[in-house]
Amino acid sequence: PNTVGFWTEELPVKEGAKETIKIGKNNYRIFVVRRMALFPAYTGELVIDAAELDCEINIPMFRNTYDPFPALFSDPLGKTVVRRLATPLVTVKVEELPKTGQPRDFNGLVGQFDIEMQPDKTKLKTGESVTVRVTFAGAGNIMSAEAVNSPFPAEFKIFSPVVRYNVQRDPSSIKGQKTFEWMAIPKIRGEYGIAPYSFSYYDPALKKYVSKQSAGFTIRVDQGAVGQNDTTVFMVKPILPAGLKSEADKPGRAERLLFNVWTFWISFLAPPAVLWTILAWRRLKPKMQTRKSKRHVKNISKISLKSLLALAERLESMKKEDVYAELRRILLNFISERYAISPAYTERHTFDVKMCQAGVDSKNTERVWNLLSRCDEMRYAPRTDHAETSADIKSCIRLIREWDGKNILSLKEKHESDNCQTERH
Numbered sequence: 001p002n003t004v005g006f007w008t009e010e011l012p013v014k015e016g017a018k019e020t021i022k023i024g025k026n027n028y029r030i031f032v033v034r035r036m037a038l039f040p041a042y043t044g045e046l047v048i049d050a051a052e053l054d055c056e057i058n059i060p061m062f063r064n065t066y067d068p069f070p071a072l073f074s075d076p077l078g079k080t081v082v083r084r085l086a087t088p089l090v091t092v093k094v095e096e097l098p099k100t101g102q103p104r105d106f107n108g109l110v111g112q113f114d115i116e117m118q119p120d121k122t123k124l125k126t127g128e129s130v131t132v133r134v135t136f137a138g139a140g141n142i143m144s145a146e147a148v149n150s151p152f153p154a155e156f157k158i159f160s161p162v163v164r165y166n167v168q169r170d171p172s173s174i175k176g177q178k179t180f181e182w183m184a185i186p187k188i189r190g191e192y193g194i195a196p197y198s199f200s201y202y203d204p205a206l207k208k209y210v211s212k213q214s215a216g217f218t219i220r221v222d223q224g225a226v227g228q229n230d231t232t233v234f235m236v237k238p239i240l241p242a243g244l245k246s247e248a249d250k251p252g253r254a255e256r257l258l259f260n261v262w263t264f265w266i267s268f269l270a271p272p273a274v275l276w277t278i279l280a281w282r283r284l285k286p287k288m289q290t291r292k293s294k295r296h297v298k299n300i301s302k303i304s305l306k307s308l309l310a311l312a313e314r315l316e317s318m319k320k321e322d323v324y325a326e327l328r329r330i331l332l333n334f335i336s337e338r339y340a341i342s343p344a345y346t347e348r349h350t351f352d353v354k355m356c357q358a359g360v361d362s363k364n365t366e367r368v369w370n371l372l373s374r375c376d377e378m379r380y381a382p383r384t385d386h387a388e389t390s391a392d393i394k395s396c397i398r399l400i401r402e403w404d405g406k407n408i409l410s411l412k413e414k415h416e417s418d419n420c421q422t423e424r425h
Contacts, residue, residue, distance in 0.1 A: 001087075002049040004381050005042050011035040011169050037174050039110075039141045040094040041380040048090040056080055097202055101209050109201035111140015117151065117197045117214035124186065125224035131183045134197050134214070139175035142167065143321075147180040151194050156184035186221040193218050304334040304400055312393050315386060321379045323389055328375035331396055335368065367399055 013035050020029050033053065040046055059079045097110075113136055120131045132152070136145035143165070150158050159182070167176035186192075198213035307330045315323060335341050339358035348369065355365040374392060 001051040006038040103200035106200040113138030127224040324378040
């Protein structure tokens with residue numbers, strides 16, 4: 001059947017008849033042909049279309065006792081006809097999750113879950129790599145689990161995470177694990193505390209939100225080989241007995257005079273020089289920040305475009321739901337890095353307000369939201385071919401390429417954007 005509006009997972013089916021029931025005067029055997037788990041992506045009334053099945057039915061040929069001749073030429077096994085059977089439409093009413101008590105880090109997980117964070121080592125040297133695995137495990141829509149932020153501090157060079165799945169489909173449930181692996185290389189020696197990783201989900205059995213977090217740990221980084229991320233400088237000086245000085249340590253008259261002259265001029269010129277440096281820095285700081293921001297935006301655009309092109313090359317070898325999940329992640333990372341908007345703002349009203357406050361016009365905001373909605377819809381109910389999926393990737397590439405330098409508000413829109421949040425309310 002057509003399951004638009006649902007994320008579907010196929011469940012195993014046992015072969016053979018399950019049971020026999022009697023309807024009226026006839027006995028019927030029940031066969032399970034297909035079993036699916038449906039996870040709704042929207043609230044309200046969703047309709048599951050009819051499931052159709054072509055069956056071969058044997059109709060016995062009844063004999064006329066008064067006319068024996070037709071029975072001689074009829075098939076004793078009966079007549080076989082093909083009939084199409086269809087189930088009635090099923091309407092499912094999906095209720096919205098409660099807003100009261102909803103944690104900020106809730107991202108749509110429903111079921112019973114747990115989390116674990118484990119490093120492959122806690123002692124290493126600068127230049128070596130360490131891998132931290134964040135694993136979500138449980139029963140429910142485990143594929144929707146997301147780990148947005150890296151657990152490493154800024155003193156580490158962090159690489160993009162690798163996502164691994166291990167989903168088990170029982171006849172009545174879906175459970176498994178989703179693991180995010182981060183690899184990083186420390187730049188500076190020291191001891192670094194890795195904070196616990198927390199997340200929230202809605203437990204339908206308890207009818208409330210549950211928040212859990214993993215255990216934290218400490219990583220100790222020692223100095224690696226000399227010349228490898230080593231900024232320590234060693235000074236070699238001869239050790240003399242106490243009270244003695246070498247000839248090089250005894251200043252002459254010219255050196256003492258020069259020292260006094262330099263001390264005078266430094267103490268005389270230092271305050272104006274410091275004051276001038278502070279004033280110059282205050283004037284140059286906005287320009288430097290603007291240039292840095294432009295370079296950052298350009299780098300983020302290049303990284304996002306490179307990821308989208310790589311996704312387009314792997315399109316044939318990936319599932320459609322995985323393609324749209326990766327496309328959604330790339331687009332959210334682009335928005336988050338460029339405008340400092342958290343990927344957690346996935347409600348339309350909050351998303352529009354944050355984009356307006358970041359200085360994005362309504363046209364581009366609408367384009368981004370349509371792409372995100374398209375990704376969510378295709379993740380849970382994939383029904384497109386590779387041509388449409390490729391077109392969606394190209395739309396995202398076109399959006400990022402056209403966006404640079406073209407989403408700045410005009411003077412009139414800038415004046416109106418100061419009250420954008422009030423207007424949207």
